[in-house]
Amino acid sequence: MSTKVVVTGLGATTPLGGDVASTWDGLLSGRSGAKALTAPEYADLPSRIAAPAAVEPGEVLRRVEARKMDRYQQFAVIAAREAWSDSGLEKEEVPGERLAVSIASGIGGLISLLDTYDVLRTKGPRHVTPFTIPMLMPNGGAALVGLEFGAKASVQTPVAACASGNEAIRHGLDLIHSGKADVVVVGGAEAIIHPLPMAAFGAMMALSRRNDDPEHASRPFDKSRDGFLLGEGAAVMVLESAEHAERRGARVYAEIAGAGASADSHHIVQPDPDAKGNTAAMAEALANAGIAPHEVTHINAHATSTSVGDLAEAAGIRAVLGDAADDVVVTAPKGALGHMLGAAGVAECIATVLSLHNRIVPPTANLVDVDERVNLDIAVEPRKLPDGTLTALNNSFGFGGHNLTIAVRSV
Numbered sequence: 001m002s003t004k005v006v007v008t009g010l011g012a013t014t015p016l017g018g019d020v021a022s023t024w025d026g027l028l029s030g031r032s033g034a035k036a037l038t039a040p041e042y043a044d045l046p047s048r049i050a051a052p053a054a055v056e057p058g059e060v061l062r063r064v065e066a067r068k069m070d071r072y073q074q075f076a077v078i079a080a081r082e083a084w085s086d087s088g089l090e091k092e093e094v095p096g097e098r099l100a101v102s103i104a105s106g107i108g109g110l111i112s113l114l115d116t117y118d119v120l121r122t123k124g125p126r127h128v129t130p131f132t133i134p135m136l137m138p139n140g141g142a143a144l145v146g147l148e149f150g151a152k153a154s155v156q157t158p159v160a161a162c163a164s165g166n167e168a169i170r171h172g173l174d175l176i177h178s179g180k181a182d183v184v185v186v187g188g189a190e191a192i193i194h195p196l197p198m199a200a201f202g203a204m205m206a207l208s209r210r211n212d213d214p215e216h217a218s219r220p221f222d223k224s225r226d227g228f229l230l231g232e233g234a235a236v237m238v239l240e241s242a243e244h245a246e247r248r249g250a251r252v253y254a255e256i257a258g259a260g261a262s263a264d265s266h267h268i269v270q271p272d273p274d275a276k277g278n279t280a281a282m283a284e285a286l287a288n289a290g291i292a293p294h295e296v297t298h299i300n301a302h303a304t305s306t307s308v309g310d311l312a313e314a315a316g317i318r319a320v321l322g323d324a325a326d327d328v329v330v331t332a333p334k335g336a337l338g339h340m341l342g343a344a345g346v347a348e349c350i351a352t353v354l355s356l357h358n359r360i361v362p363p364t365a366n367l368v369d370v371d372e373r374v375n376l377d378i379a380v381e382p383r384k385l386p387d388g389t390l391t392a393l394n395n396s397f398g399f400g401g402h403n404l405t406i407a408v409r410s411v
Helices: 020-029 071-087 110-123 132-136 140-149 164-177 195-203 242-247 276-289 307-327 341-358
Strands: 005-013 099-104 154-156 183-190 233-241 254-263 298-300 329-331 391-398 402-409
Touching (some): 005 071, 005 164, 005 242, 020 341, 099 341, 110 195, 164 341, 164 391, 254 341, 276 402, 341 391, 341 402
Parallel strands (some): 298 391
Antiparallel strands (some): 391 402
């Protein structure tokens, strides 16, 4: 744990923009990426709104490579290329044996699976593409990114539902701390805006039904919240040991100071109402990073805009920080981004990193009337952070009871 791990590259393609700069600008402005789904196949669904990617991957990738990838894999490759370019790394600078990849996905190539099954039923097996298996594999995105940069130390795909992205970051941290790698490309990617998952989430009463007002539907911590919106896209960071980054004169955004993980073992989809699981993850991240509760400046909340989940997280934050929670600025990006599932943790960790780097916290979009039970200082407009060393927590919690928290420190 003596090895310091820093962030040197950022990449993203999200409902707010096709890169990190446009996504960050969208977050700062409180803009929503949500839209109505007007295609006929969505007409009978209880929820007909989502947050699709702002830039179609086909506009970025060459057609010959895009046709061999699932949509989530396309997003992963696009974000990874931006992060790698942003880091200033050259392939020859990092031996493959010292380079690893950890790209998460909560569900993987679901659209390819469903679409190819339709082809099989309507046209027969001769029309099934030989790329089907690589396209539907949950590890396909990580594999393609590994091939892109020649990673040989490790190529992994953490799967922990909505906490998958933060699990990928934690895995990258462990790879560098253990000495297995000097550089790890970490990220998450998801693309499941499709009638079947929309119907399934709708049947669970998990999605907002504000079909006539999509831009204001996702309302984390608001009294009138009624569920989340599916988002899609990818987010990727380049992590390096501080020694490696210093040796090559890299620009450093922030330090990934620690991570914490726990499991609720309470219910397959509902969080523990006593918040013991998320409390444990946050407490471990603080201890892992050597951060005292009163030193926390900012929290990027998981807050999905569900009635139970937002309250459980707020209770956990208060339990971990105690009275120090009064001085912490909290934001919830899902008001703007929707819920990007396996990509959410990394997209929101990038926001956390940029908040410390730029010393400003984006507002929580659509928060009009804060639920009084939340009892936290939620940013409803951009908030400046003070001078000096800043520390923050980035939370991700997932179906299955997964709790992952990443601790970030300014540099």
